[in-house]
Amino acid sequence: MKVGFIGLGVMGSAMASNLVAAGHHVTVWNRSEAAVQKLESLGAKAARTPDRAAQGEVLHSMLANDQAVREVFLDGGVLDAMDPGTTHVNHATISVALARQLAEEHARRGLGYVAAPVFGRPDVAAAGKLHMLVAGSASLIEKARPLLEAMAARLWPMGASPERANVVKLAGNFMIVSAIESLAEASVLARAHGVEAADFIEMMTGTLFAAPVYQIYGKAIAEQRFTPPGFELSLGLKDVMLAQDAARAERVPMPLAGVLRESLLEALADGAEGMDLAALALVSARRANLDRRA
Amino acid sequence: MKVGFIGLGVMGSAMASNLVAAGHHVTVWNRSEAAVQKLESLGAKAARTPDRAAQGEVLHSMLANDQAVREVFLDGGVLDAMDPGTTHVNHATISVALARQLAEEHARRGLGYVAAPVFGRPDVAAAGKLHMLVAGSASLIEKARPLLEAMAARLWPMGASPERANVVKLAGNFMIVSAIESLAEASVLARAHGVEAADFIEMMTGTLFAAPVYQIYGKAIAEQRFTPPGFELSLGLKDVMLAQDAARAERVPMPLAGVLRESLLEALADGAEGMDLAALALVSARRANLDRRA
Amino acid sequence: MKVGFIGLGVMGSAMASNLVAAGHHVTVWNRSEAAVQKLESLGAKAARTPDRAAQGEVLHSMLANDQAVREVFLDGGVLDAMDPGTTHVNHATISVALARQLAEEHARRGLGYVAAPVFGRPDVAAAGKLHMLVAGSASLIEKARPLLEAMAARLWPMGASPERANVVKLAGNFMIVSAIESLAEASVLARAHGVEAADFIEMMTGTLFAAPVYQIYGKAIAEQRFTPPGFELSLGLKDVMLAQDAARAERVPMPLAGVLRESLLEALADGAEGMDLAALALVSARRANLDRRA
Amino acid sequence: MKVGFIGLGVMGSAMASNLVAAGHHVTVWNRSEAAVQKLESLGAKAARTPDRAAQGEVLHSMLANDQAVREVFLDGGVLDAMDPGTTHVNHATISVALARQLAEEHARRGLGYVAAPVFGRPDVAAAGKLHMLVAGSASLIEKARPLLEAMAARLWPMGASPERANVVKLAGNFMIVSAIESLAEASVLARAHGVEAADFIEMMTGTLFAAPVYQIYGKAIAEQRFTPPGFELSLGLKDVMLAQDAARAERVPMPLAGVLRESLLEALADGAEGMDLAALALVSARRANLDRRA
Incomplete structure (x- = not known):
């Protein structure tokens, strides 16, 4: 599948690597360059700006906290730049309040939104053995399943409201x-x-x-x-x-x-x-x- | 081995049963009769008084709390009645203060003392699969080992001071x-x-x-x-x-x-x-x- | 003195009344009308918009929380509308973070800023017997002193950094x-x-x-x-x-x-x-x- | 009145001094001698043993904790030595459990018992200005009132059950x-x-x-x-x-x-x-x- 991946910290890099390894076409963006180069060396494509990473069928993101998510997706305009029909799978550990707000912001723009935070330290992420919570519309989760399974030992469905994950x-x-x-x-x-x-x-x-x-x-x-x-x-x-x-x-x-x-x-x-x-x-x-x- | 067992609550009964099943000669005492009869039916001998249960090589006890231990062993005179050379293995969950006092009271009378509290709910005790902490002199523990292993999945040595267990x-x-x-x-x-x-x-x-x-x-x-x-x-x-x-x-x-x-x-x-x-x-x-x- | 007063809840009304009673010319604004009319009946002038209340030498405000302060002074533009040289005395109980931000925003616009939160329940406020913490530049506090003393039993100076109050x-x-x-x-x-x-x-x-x-x-x-x-x-x-x-x-x-x-x-x-x-x-x-x- | 006083720590000494100063005949006992001599110099009589201090109409005690009270009154036999009809006024801060036990032990021996713990640091005790809680039978409290008032700014009655104080x-x-x-x-x-x-x-x-x-x-x-x-x-x-x-x-x-x-x-x-x-x-x-x- 053609996917984007925003946020290449220790966890994000490991997760994106597994997507590449599973044969997906992954376009990555990260605030600092070093992490990007490593992913490129594995076969990913680098995007100059975050909105360019947002042009596949599914956009994954693994950012550090509420502030980073807000800066990239809301203030930074990535949500406004996404094509209707694209699904955003947000792996970050964020506040329930922001999770609710994001669900609304995506819905208003006709974008799919799935919350998929993970349990597992970096070595577990590298091994593709994360435990991944997933919440959002069942059809979106189904669509993203091959991607999620490339990163996780198991998916744990938590219902249709993203903030529950x-x-x-x-x-x-x-x-x-x-x-x-x-x-x-x-x-x-x-x-x-x-x-x-x-x-x-x-x-x-x-x-x-x-x-x-x-x-x-x-x-x-x-x-x-x-x-x-x-x-x-x-x-x-x-x-x-x-x-x-x-x-x-x-x-x-x-x-x-x-x-x-x-x-x-x-x-x-x-x-x-x-x-x-x-x-x-x-x-x-x-x-x-x-x-x-x- | 010829052993005594004082205290046949749910945990004590299960533990004493495993001693009987392992072929030891077990004399039991309990405050109320019902539990004694069950052990007799399995092959144990009943003692009329706690000090009569205290006449084997090793005396196990599994009493409910500090008060019960004090009543039987200190105020009730069982310690005074024990033969020098007998080892008391105390499985109860008691205070550290009482554990220290008991170690002294045993030592003063030339009696061996081993603390061997256990982790495990009643079904685990019945299966002889308890995790058993043991602390006391190494030679005493060695002597009691076959008995302890009849009740436990594993022994966890915690040194020579009983209260550490x-x-x-x-x-x-x-x-x-x-x-x-x-x-x-x-x-x-x-x-x-x-x-x-x-x-x-x-x-x-x-x-x-x-x-x-x-x-x-x-x-x-x-x-x-x-x-x-x-x-x-x-x-x-x-x-x-x-x-x-x-x-x-x-x-x-x-x-x-x-x-x-x-x-x-x-x-x-x-x-x-x-x-x-x-x-x-x-x-x-x-x-x-x-x-x-x- | 010619002063403004924004925020006429139970506490604010009592405080503004005391300014009127002390002979000052007070222009008041409040989100809801009822409280304004009461103050008018005592001799205050009503402002249609908050920035009109901000045109005296000193502007007092007693708003409910951070959100109300932000809405009126930052998002609502009152700070931008104030004349350089006016001093804002903020009586609200707000976060230290907002207190710091307000100090900066005032300084950048050449506006004076004094934090003057109060202790006392409504009956104490009505009696003009509040205990009032004051922090800000000494000359600004001196200028506002007659106003503050009309509302307070005593002023408690806490230094030059407003957030300390x-x-x-x-x-x-x-x-x-x-x-x-x-x-x-x-x-x-x-x-x-x-x-x-x-x-x-x-x-x-x-x-x-x-x-x-x-x-x-x-x-x-x-x-x-x-x-x-x-x-x-x-x-x-x-x-x-x-x-x-x-x-x-x-x-x-x-x-x-x-x-x-x-x-x-x-x-x-x-x-x-x-x-x-x-x-x-x-x-x-x-x-x-x-x-x-x- | 002829009274005894047991326990001459900092607080007890100050309290006993006030009884002496009020004209009562006070016989004192304390574990260590130094404090006794000071009271003697003020006019009190020294008792060699605690039970000799227990021979007046009212016996006050101000001991440090449960253990000291037990040692003197229960294990030390002072209760057994007291004349029926004597009232013990216990000023110590002790456990509720011991307070209950003491009430029973006194009643069984026909002795009066009043709990009268105090609030106040040593200087307040010296000034005779303690706040004194009192609980016990009303007639016993009435009898002791002149003594208590010699030590206290005010008595605060807490009912007939001593442990309530x-x-x-x-x-x-x-x-x-x-x-x-x-x-x-x-x-x-x-x-x-x-x-x-x-x-x-x-x-x-x-x-x-x-x-x-x-x-x-x-x-x-x-x-x-x-x-x-x-x-x-x-x-x-x-x-x-x-x-x-x-x-x-x-x-x-x-x-x-x-x-x-x-x-x-x-x-x-x-x-x-x-x-x-x-x-x-x-x-x-x-x-x-x-x-x-x-």
Whole structure:
């Protein structure tokens, strides 16, 4: 299929590569050039401007946040430039409010819109094994299915309203941060009583919590290895706050989310900028003054 | 081996049965008779008093809480009645403070003491597949190994200080309750935006959170099925509070534990007595007034 | 002095009345007409459009929130219509981010800008006894002083950067909500043990907590009287969230603010729309299921 | 009147002095000698053992915590030594559970029991201006009234069940700690935006929060003066935990109490042992990394 792809960060590059590898004709655009060249070397075509990437049957985008999506699609005019009949598949983790607005803006212009945020760190994206939420009209999803399946281990349909996929994505990221905070607090409790964090974490993530999230972040905590980030802590804060925004809109109290927000802020106040979410463990340890004890 | 077993609740009965099935000579005692008869029918011997169950090489106990352990072993005189050389393997989930006291009381009397709390719900105990933490002197653990392995999928050594196994058990239960609260809050966020809890939970527990804890409690939440309890909510509160006690003793702040305590209390205030830990989901839903919305 | 006044809600009307009463020539504008007529009857002049109210030496404004301020002053063009040399005194409780932006927008146009948010409920405003924070250039404040003193019991200077007055206002409102939540939780604890809320509150607010905030909200809680609102609960949530925004901008963890946000959301989910902040007491009571106990 | 007084800490000494000064015949006992001598020099009689102090019409006690009360009155046998007809007025801040037990133990022995915990720091006690909660049988309180009024600015009756006075005392101390945490968080928010803590605190405690609690602790926070303690932080933690215990007994969720507990623990982990409650401000500042910023 002839498709466009806007946004070639670590995740976007891996996803676009899989589209190329699956034989699709992919035209890419990215704010900075370096990522574009890499995709060209794999067989993609480079677009000078984002609207030129928007001329295929399907336009994928994987931008960093609400602001980037607004700048490119609304303020930057890409939506106005798209041909009616083109479907935009938005993989970004964005606010529920923006998701709703985008659905309306596309509909008003006769453009198809599918929300397809993904779970998976960069290595999973590179392997084409993402778990992809999809929400939008069934026929549009059907049309895009070969593309989506080139990037994903599995598609998880969430109904016809695009913003539902975004809510699920935010709720999932909230659960990820909860899991890390829980692991961090529990590890410090164990350490304060003389149990090695590594022993504790090996036990927990080998039994009741034998799930990818716990294993990946548990390993990082046990090894006190917080860079390079797989999931940047500052993005984790952004997502928790988006979950809180979505919760407020529907008046859903989430006390755990409140705690996570403060812990993440505390991490950033203490120098975790650029670190992985696992650096929440540093906050727990500092609160207990663990590293300064005799 | 000739062993005793004190405490035949749902978990204790299943564990003692596996000792009998493995060919050991097991003398059992329990406060109420009914559970004793069931074990007798499987081949165990009944003791009239707890100290008579304490006359083998190893005495196992699986009592409900600190109070029951104190009543039987300290106030009830079982420790005083035990022969020097006997080893007591305590499987109960108890406070770190009592664990320390018990280690001293055993040592003073020349008795062996091993802490061996377990992870696993009753069906897992019946299958002899528990995950068993063990802490105490290596030679005592070696001696008891055939017994422990008759009940467990795997032993997880936590060093020579018995209370460390108890800390890990409490830290683990704290993580379990955290996971449920997180799942409960996330599900309500999804539901408030029109996503079925079952769809959300299937997705999360089939991917990033594909671990027993999430799958078991997630299913209960999706089906709104909170009785009969696999892990009673009131016991979950007890364990979170024991984790807080252990944290306080070493001055370890655990903000997540603070939130869990309040949510569990709220569940009990609202009628969750006798329900499973999964009933935390009722609290999240009530906070958002979800069931009363049009 | 010849002054303008934009925004005649309950607070704004009371404040503008005091300017009229002090002998100033006040031209007023308000979105809806009713409030304007009341001020005209007191001697004020009505402006057809907001920019016509902006033609005196000083322009006061008391609008409800960020959105209203943006609509009138930025999108609505009032700033562009003001004469250089005019000083705008903004009494609204707005975000720190908007406060910074407004300072820049005024400076760029050669307009004076003073932030002067106030503490005090409507009856205090009517009596001209507000406590008024003031921040901005000293000479501008000096010029406006007779006006400000016509409305305030006292001016509290907070330096030359206007946004500092707004930070203090938000920090103060956060403290007010904290005080109410604390009073609400404490009262329910007392009630659950058989102490009348009124007895408890009379004692506390007559001794250690003999301050206006505790006395006003304590009385409302003791009498379970939550309408009409003196300080609307939904505005309290807005302000706590603005405090959180200001905290995030500087990476200041505020765990108490996190708890307040969830309690306020829970109040709104349960029907406290239109009620006073004191209705936080309903949430505490419901959590403990107090009213449904035998 | 002929009275006894057990417990001559800073508060007890001041209270007993006022009884002496009012002309009563006071026999005192204290674990350590130094405090006894000071009271003797004022005119009190020293008792060699606590039961000898228990031989007047009324026995006052002001001990540090549950453990001290248990050791002296229950395990130490003072209750058994008291003459029927003597009334014990217990001024200590103790748990609700112990308060209930003491009421029973006194009743069983035909002894009168009045709970009379106090609000006020040592200087207030010395001035005889305490606010004193009183609960117990009306006739016993009437009998003791001249004694109580020699120590208090005012008596606050809380009914016939002694433990109610203790609940109110704990609820009040919870409110004190809440107020300090709120002031601490708000001050750091202000400081992070360039407002001096002293300016912020002067404003707040001179207006809406013009109450003793805010003024006393606010001054300490503004001056960063945390020793010597007026109300030791570690005792504040003890009281918050007693409030939590009382809340749990009646299933009253108190999310604010949960936050306070963690903040107090964090303070102690970071070296606030021996400091005043106002040292909560150090925790807030550290979380925001305020002192390490450029």
